[in-house]
Amino acid sequence: MSLFEEVPVSIGNDVPRRRVEISLNGERRAAEVEPRLLLAHLIRNGFRLTGTHTGCDTTNCGACTVLFDGAPVKSCTMFAVQADGHEVTTVEGLAQSEQLHPIQEGFKDEHGLQCGFCTPGMMLSAKALLDENPNPTEDEVRWALSGNLCRCTGYQNIVKAVLWAADKMRGPDADTGTAADETGAG
Amino acid sequence: MYPSRFQYEAPTSLSEAIALLSAHDDAKVLAGGQSLIPMMKLRFAAPAVIVDINNIPKLDQHGVHADGSYRIGALVRHAALEKSTTLGEHQPLLASAAPLVADPIVRTRGTFVGSVCHADPQGDWASCMVALDGSILAQGPNGRRTIGVDEFVAGPFQTVLAPNEIAIQAIIPKPVGTRAGGYLKLERRVGDFATAGAAVGLQMDGDTVVQAGIGLTGVGARTINASEAAAALVGNRLDPDVIGTAAGLAAGVAQPRSDHRGSADYKRHVIETFVSRILTDAARTPEKVA
Numbered sequence: 001m002s003l004f005e006e007v008p009v010s011i012g013n014d015v016p017r018r019r020v021e022i023s024l025n026g027e028r029r030a031a032e033v034e035p036r037l038l039l040a041h042l043i044r045n046g047f048r049l050t051g052t053h054t055g056c057d058t059t060n061c062g063a064c065t066v067l068f069d070g071a072p073v074k075s076c077t078m079f080a081v082q083a084d085g086h087e088v089t090t091v092e093g094l095a096q097s098e099q100l101h102p103i104q105e106g107f108k109d110e111h112g113l114q115c116g117f118c119t120p121g122m123m124l125s126a127k128a129l130l131d132e133n134p135n136p137t138e139d140e141v142r143w144a145l146s147g148n149l150c151r152c153t154g155y156q157n158i159v160k161a162v163l164w165a166a167d168k169m170r171g172p173d174a175d176t177g178t179a180a181d182e183t184g185a186g
Numbered sequence: 187m188y189p190s191r192f193q194y195e196a197p198t199s200l201s202e203a204i205a206l207l208s209a210h211d212d213a214k215v216l217a218g219g220q221s222l223i224p225m226m227k228l229r230f231a232a233p234a235v236i237v238d239i240n241n242i243p244k245l246d247q248h249g250v251h252a253d254g255s256y257r258i259g260a261l262v263r264h265a266a267l268e269k270s271t272t273l274g275e276h277q278p279l280l281a282s283a284a285p286l287v288a289d290p291i292v293r294t295r296g297t298f299v300g301s302v303c304h305a306d307p308q309g310d311w312a313s314c315m316v317a318l319d320g321s322i323l324a325q326g327p328n329g330r331r332t333i334g335v336d337e338f339v340a341g342p343f344q345t346v347l348a349p350n351e352i353a354i355q356a357i358i359p360k361p362v363g364t365r366a367g368g369y370l371k372l373e374r375r376v377g378d379f380a381t382a383g384a385a386v387g388l389q390m391d392g393d394t395v396v397q398a399g400i401g402l403t404g405v406g407a408r409t410i411n412a413s414e415a416a417a418a419l420v421g422n423r424l425d426p427d428v429i430g431t432a433a434g435l436a437a438g439v440a441q442p443r444s445d446h447r448g449s450a451d452y453k454r455h456v457i458e459t460f461v462s463r464i465l466t467d468a469a470r471t472p473e474k475v476a
Contacts, residue, residue: 058224078219079194125291
């Protein structure tokens with residue numbers, strides 16, 4: 001007599017899939033998903049955009065940050081079905097063909113990463129900040145990135161990278177009117 | 187981590203949402219999801235049906251109502267309050283607390299009303315609601331009712347909402363004086379649970395306090411209403427003696443527990459310091475304006 005007998009798997013509580021259509025980095029993408037699928041999993045495992053990282057999976061670390069209609073959200077803390085009809089930007093959406101986004105250039109130039117795990121989330125939080133405030137102070141950068149954890153850099157070079165990008169995005173002619181310039185002129 | 191399976195509904199009207207809640211035994215409202223989704227992932231919560239209210243119009247508004255009260259709809263995100271250019275003049279306490287809630291990314295999604303409904307003793311907004319004598323407007327199949335926040339929160343993570351009721355608005359009563367006050371919170375890092383926090387809501391007639399409320403975060407099994415400390419302010423000017431008495435009374439009703447964030451004595455000391463700082467700052471502010 002066997003001490004073991006395999007029985008059919010009872011999935012139970014069968015839930016219909018739902019169709020989700022999102023604008024992902026400007027491209028329309030559709031999927032049929034179970035409602036419990038997290039947005040992070042749809043992006044990574046469904047659409048195979050693995051630049052969005054899952055770090056803590058408990059809404060603490062910000063590694064999974066994406067832009068949802070332009071604002072930073074933790075994609076591990078949203079259901080994919082909730083993104084239906086919305087715009088999602090991941091780190092893959094930053095560069096334009098071969099041209100890195102100034103934020104990416106800044107992270108490269110200022111050594112804003114070591115292991116790189118937090119970097120996509122950092123860059124998207126930075127983008128949301130710079131879209132709203134093109135000329136942030138160091139404090140404002142630190143404040144805006146305070147939901148993204150980095151265990152390597154000590155943040156110093158990340159902050160420098162974002163300020164570098166802000167400077168570049170304002171362009172050579174837009175560099176007047178900062179606090180430093182006013183002090184110099186006075 | 188995956189939550190348990192659930193049926194997802196995304197109604198576009200309140201009546202539809204309430205009908206869905208009435209039709210299912212184990213349904214849960216999803217607003218910002220910044221507490222509910224983590225709890226579902228950890229399987230502390232496993233509702234059979236999720237009623238996502240994010241597609242219901244007009245719930246994302248906040249402002250002064252015709253009756254003079256301040257109303258905050260169920261889909262008003264923390265970030266909307268943080269970035270509001272008008273909140274501060276009407277609700278200085280809420281304006282000072284908004285940037286301290288969770289972290290910037292969570293603030294994009296999380297909602298004021300959802301935070302109050304989550305009824306976490308560590309919640310910042312619940313303390314503000316206590317300090318401002320706020321209430322929750324709930325809508326169910328039989329109409330609407332208003333529930334004061336002290337009654338609304340039945341215990342940790344528990345409210346008196348019926349399973350088929352939705353909290354649709356927070357209501358802060360019409361002021362009888364000029365509003366002042368603020369919120370201070372100690373946290374080990376942004377987004378951590380509060381070591382301790384204090385919300386002080388004041389209404390002033392000149393430099394005399396005409397109404398006051400004090401709510402304490404993270405120093406008890408529920409949000410603490412330091413009503414005696416608040417009563418000690420009413421009818422008085424904010425001079426150092428009055429401030430010291432109120433801060434001492436507030437620290438006295440705190441029921442902190444020693445843990446990895448600090449000893450009970452330390453947390454009580456933080457409460458006393460915070461209440462004193464907020465009141466001292468409020469005493470200075472009218473002079474600055476004048």
